[in-house]
Amino acid sequence: xKIIEQNQHRLILRxxxxxxxxxxxxxxxxxxxxxxxxxxxxxxxxxxxxxIAVVSGCVMLVISLYTIIKDTEITTYTFDKPxxxxxxxxxxxxxxxxxxxxxxxxxxxxxxxVEDFSSSEGxxxxxxxxxxxxxxxxxxxxxxxxxxxxVSIAKTIAQFLDIPYFANKSEAPTSTLNIxxxxxxxxxxxxxxxxxxxxxxxxxxxxxxxxxPDIHQxxxxxxxxxxxxxxxxxxxxxxxxxxxLFESREDSDRAAxxxxxxxxxxxxx
Numbered sequence: 001x002k003i004i005e006q007n008q009h010r011l012i013l014r015x016x017x018x019x020x021x022x023x024x025x026x027x028x029x030x031x032x033x034x035x036x037x038x039x040x041x042x043x044x045x046x047x048x049x050x051x052i053a054v055v056s057g058c059v060m061l062v063i064s065l066y067t068i069i070k071d072t073e074i075t076t077y078t079f080d081k082p083x084x085x086x087x088x089x090x091x092x093x094x095x096x097x098x099x100x101x102x103x104x105x106x107x108x109x110x111x112x113x114v115e116d117f118s119s120s121e122g123x124x125x126x127x128x129x130x131x132x133x134x135x136x137x138x139x140x141x142x143x144x145x146x147x148x149x150x151v152s153i154a155k156t157i158a159q160f161l162d163i164p165y166f167a168n169k170s171e172a173p174t175s176t177l178n179i180x181x182x183x184x185x186x187x188x189x190x191x192x193x194x195x196x197x198x199x200x201x202x203x204x205x206x207x208x209x210x211x212x213p214d215i216h217q218x219x220x221x222x223x224x225x226x227x228x229x230x231x232x233x234x235x236x237x238x239x240x241x242x243x244x245l246f247e248s249r250e251d252s253d254r255a256a257x258x259x260x261x262x263x264x265x266x267x268x269x
Contacts, residue, residue, distance in 0.1 A: 001143050001153050004076075011079040011160045013153065015142035075142045079106060079160055090267070102263035104256040108132060111173070112158050113166040114150045115140060126150040128157065132257055136173040137221070139264050177221055195226040213245035217258055224265055236265050 004012040078087040084107065090100040110133040117125050125145030129138040143150050151167075158165035166172035185194040202219040209215055220238035223231035239262040246255035 001141070001149060003156070006156070006160075009081050011157070013077045013079075013141075013157075014074065015076075015144075016074045077141060079157070081106065081160075088263075100263075100267065102260055104260050105253070106161055108253060108256055108260070109161055109163055110136070111164040111166055112154045113138075113169050113172050114147070114154050115169070116147075128154040130157075131172065132260065134254065134257065135177070135217075135221070136175045137177075137257075137261065138175070139260070139269055177225065192226070195222050198222050199226055211245060213242040213249070213251075213254070213258070216242035216245065217261075220261070220265070228265075228268070232265055232268070236262055239265065 001013055001015045004014050006012075074091045076087075076089045076091070078085075078089070080087070084105050085103055086106055086109070087103045088101060109130050111131040113129050113131065114126050115129045115138070117127065125143075126147040126149075127140040127143045127145070128150050129140045131138055141153065143153060154165055157163075180198075181191050181194050185191065199219065199222050202215055202222060206212070206215050206219065216238040220235040220242065223235040223238070228235075239258050243255050243258035243262060246252075246258055
């Protein structure tokens with residue numbers, strides 16, 4: 001993560017992965033995938049060996065292209081005090097005209113912390129996480145994974161926005177979803193079982209109160225945490241509805257929170 005601009009009015013941070021990794025994938029995996037496809041065509045009379053080679057080559061090509069597109073993304077965070085806005089932009093080097101973005105007020109960030117994530121290779125990466133008010137939902141910012149970089153960025157943002165930096169995560173506010181789970185689940189009941197029951201309960205409540213934005217928001221969050229792969233589309237739909245209902249009630253802050261969560265779920269954050 002690099003600081004592009006920093007003064008009393010604006011803070012601009014930008015993250016992009018090194019192109020060396022992308023070049024390495026291009027040089028190794030793509031030619032190998034093409035080789036397997038060609039080998040499969042040569043062995044097409046051999047029935048199964050040829051089919052396996054073609055399928056393996058195609059899968060490798062798809063994975064390689066997906067990784068290249070994903071790793072060439074440029075993420076920019078613009079914190080603008082005069083506009084009271086945070087603009088989060090995602091742009092791919094190969095898709096210059098296609099930019100994903102979400103904008104929300106600066107005062108909707110109530111704090112920042114550093115979270116560690118374990119990778120499949122066994123290593124640990126660290127990322128700064130912004131905390132949304134009222135529901136205390138977190139979302140992480142892109143970083144190179146080092147602890148020093150994550151802490152430095154977190155402190156820079158905290159100082160600029162004049163918000164708390166929680167060096168000790170136990171001092172940070174607990175998300176309302178986790179509070180509900182800890183307070184309401186029955187003895188021996190897992191968090192997953194509680195969420196299943198909660199989703200059914202919220203759906204029943206929605207039948208009687210279809211214009212309640214809180215129910216839509218809670219249902220969207222619960223669905224996402226229950227199974228983000230299966231329920232993402234439905235969760236996004238409920239959060240979008242929550243945003244519209246909050247706007248109709250002129251509750252701009254909560255509408256903005258729902259908008260941010262919609263973007264995060266859509267982007268699989």
